[in-house]
Amino acid sequence: MGQVIVITSGKGGVGKTTTTANIGTGLALLKHRKVVMIDADIGLRNLDVVMGLENRIVYDLVDVVQGVCRLKQALIRDKRFENLYLLPAAQTKDKTAVSPEQMKNLCGQLKEEFDYVLVDCPAGIEQGFKNAIAGADRAIIVTTPEVSAVRDADRVIGLLEAAGFEEPQLIINRIRPDMVKRGDMMDIDDIIDILAIDLLGVIPEDERIVISTNRGEPAVADESSKAGQAYRNVTLRLEGENVPLMSLDVEPTLMERIKMLFGLRAKK
Amino acid sequence: MDFLRLFGREDVSSKDIAKERLRLILVHDRANVSPQFLEMIKSQIINIISDYVDIEEEGLEIKLTRMKKNEDATVPALVANIPIKRIKHVARA
Ligand SMILES: Nc1ncnc2c1ncn2[C@@H]1O[C@H](COP(=O)(O)OP(=O)(O)OP(=O)(O)O)[C@@H](O)[C@H]1O
Ligand SMILES: [Mg+2]
Numbered sequence: 001m002g003q004v005i006v007i008t009s010g011k012g013g014v015g016k017t018t019t020t021a022n023i024g025t026g027l028a029l030l031k032h033r034k035v036v037m038i039d040a041d042i043g044l045r046n047l048d049v050v051m052g053l054e055n056r057i058v059y060d061l062v063d064v065v066q067g068v069c070r071l072k073q074a075l076i077r078d079k080r081f082e083n084l085y086l087l088p089a090a091q092t093k094d095k096t097a098v099s100p101e102q103m104k105n106l107c108g109q110l111k112e113e114f115d116y117v118l119v120d121c122p123a124g125i126e127q128g129f130k131n132a133i134a135g136a137d138r139a140i141i142v143t144t145p146e147v148s149a150v151r152d153a154d155r156v157i158g159l160l161e162a163a164g165f166e167e168p169q170l171i172i173n174r175i176r177p178d179m180v181k182r183g184d185m186m187d188i189d190d191i192i193d194i195l196a197i198d199l200l201g202v203i204p205e206d207e208r209i210v211i212s213t214n215r216g217e218p219a220v221a222d223e224s225s226k227a228g229q230a231y232r233n234v235t236l237r238l239e240g241e242n243v244p245l246m247s248l249d250v251e252p253t254l255m256e257r258i259k260m261l262f263g264l265r266a267k268k
Numbered sequence: 269m270d271f272l273r274l275f276g277r278e279d280v281s282s283k284d285i286a287k288e289r290l291r292l293i294l295v296h297d298r299a300n301v302s303p304q305f306l307e308m309i310k311s312q313i314i315n316i317i318s319d320y321v322d323i324e325e326e327g328l329e330i331k332l333t334r335m336k337k338n339e340d341a342t343v344p345a346l347v348a349n350i351p352i353k354r355i356k357h358v359a360r361a
Contacts, residue, residue, distance in 0.1 A: 147290050154294050183281030190287050194294065 002034075002111040005118050005238075006136035008160075010152030012123030014144045015173040017041075018209060020120040021050045022220040022228070023140075026235030028084035029221060033115040033239075036075065036085040038106075040132040041122040042097060045089035052216020053078060053086055062090035065102040071109060080217075085114070095127045100134035107135025125159060133160065139168040140200060145175055145186040154195055169200035171234065176205045177248040188245075201234035203227050204248055295332055295344045306330055313348060320356055327351040 007020045020037055027033040039047035042062065048054045059074035064087070078084040087110075090097065110117045121132035133139065139160050143153040153170070160168050172191055179185035192199055206227035212219040219228035220235065226246075233243045310330050317323065328350055335345035 147286050147293070150290055151293055151297065155297060158298070180283075183283050186283050186286055186290075190283065194287070194290055 002113075002115040002117060003138065004107045004111055004136045005116065005138050005140060006121055006133050007118060007140045007142060008121035008129065008132060008156055009123065009142045009149070010125060010156040011143075011149045014149050015142050015171075015203070016123075017046045017050050017120050018213070019140070019142050019171055019173065019203075019231075020047060020118050021218045022231035023235060023238065024084060024116070024118050025051075025078075025081055025218040026220040026231055027116055027238065028078075028081040030232060030235055031239055032083060034083040034113070035116045035118065036087060036110055036114045037118045037120060038087045038110075039089035039120050040103070040128065041120060042089045042128065042131075043091065043094050044122065045091050047120050048076075048086060048088045049216065050213055051078065051086055051218065053088075054216075057088045060088045060090040061106075062093045062097045065098050065106060071106070081221075095122070095131065098131050100130050103131045104135040125156065129156075129159075133163060133165075136165075139165050140171055141168050141197070142171045142173055143191070143195075144173050145180075145191060150186070150191055150194060157195060157197060167198055169198045170195060171201050171203060172199070173203045174205045175202055175248060180248075199245075200237060201230055202245055202248070203230040203234075291334055295334055299332060299344065306332070309346075313350070317350070320358060322353040322356065324351040324353055 007016050007023070009016050017039075024035050024037040028035045037047060037051075038061065039045050040061070041047070045060075048057060053076050056076045059069040061074070063069045064071050064074045074087055076086045076088065078086065107117055107119070117135075119132050119136055122128035141153050141156055141160075143149045157168055170192070172188060175188070176185055180187050188199065188202055204226050206219070206225055208222060208225035209219050209227050212222055212225065212228075218231075219225040220231040222228040230246060233246060236243045310328065313330070314323065314325065314328065328348070330346070330348045333345055333347050335343055335347075337343045
């Protein structure tokens with residue numbers, strides 16, 4: 001029996017879909033787990049595009065719950081990564097087309113067969129959120145180091161606790177080590193201190209995320225991507241491995257390097 | 269005039285400002301207090317203490333904030349600033 005993990009945030013655009021795609025791919029690629037990713041963002045589907053699978057969609061989540069097709073028919077198998085599947089969202093319906101009860105059933109069915117069922121939650125805390133968490137066993141919260149995103153994360157943590165989730169885990173996305181160093185961005189410790197929850201991983205801001213999204217190939221499979229490395233670490237942690245946080249030290253600037261060369265101490 | 273002052277606390281790093289603002293926002297969010305709730309407390313406080321003192325109602329300020337408990341811990345606190353005009357005789361008796 002597998003487990004159902006919902007990836008949620010409250011605030012929009014902080015990296016839920018990116019995280020779902022990378023963790024899903026990571027588990028299939030590095031750990032040969034059988035994984036299905038559900039796009040629960042009905043009406044605004046994206047996970048198919050991030051995964052580069054948009055041309056393979058025939059049926060969707062709403063078709064499945066409404067009995068238009070069988071579950072198996074709607075699952076898209078990713079040919080690049082063995083054991084990786086996507087259940088796409090419907091694009092032309094809205095969130096009320098599915099009920100929490102139906103999502104619970106669906107997740108229950110899927111975890112009979114898969115090791116991991118990852119649910120990409122829509123932004124907000126309304127119906128779409130309630131659907132996405134309905135069948136989940138645990139939750140990953142994505143935030144960025146900004147006041148509004150952390151505030152929304154706090155709200156979602158409260159709602160998850162009220163819904164009976166024990167120990168949701170946090171991913172901090174889009175950290176910029178240079179800004180943290182200057183004191184212009186909240187650091188990991190600041191955020192953990194405020195939210196008081198377990199940290200699952202820290203993903204640096206990385207232009208390779210944009211490039212990989214352009215190509216429809218998750219960064220986790222990209223050896224040269226720092227964010228990809230961070231997602232590989234998250235994948236291993238989900239599997240219970242003890243992987244230390246990767247160092248996000250800033251490379252010294254040219255000026256600092258020149259100063260070091262002349263024996264002057266680089267300015268902090 | 270100090271030009272930098274216009275932009276507020278330029279000497280404090282912006283992340284510390286973010287952190288402090290966030291702390292306060294979350295105190296309110298978590299306690300789920302509405303402005304109406306604070307108004308309610310305010311009028312009841314006025315009721316009770318005006319038996320003993322004359323207070324400057326316009327100057328009365330009440331807010332939910334954080335207070336240092338010790339070196340590295342803070343707790344939510346309800347802080348009231350109540351300017352007194354005159355202490356009534358009953359209070360002195
Ligand atoms: N670590 C990162 N570095 C650079 N860009 C990133 C990073 N993470 C996410 N992005 C970019 O931010 C944008 C939003 O990401 P994503 O779609 O994953 O967010 P979301 O939380 O799913 O949004 P929504 O709430 O709309 O569903 C995308 O364009 C993505 O490429
Ligand atoms: Mg999304």
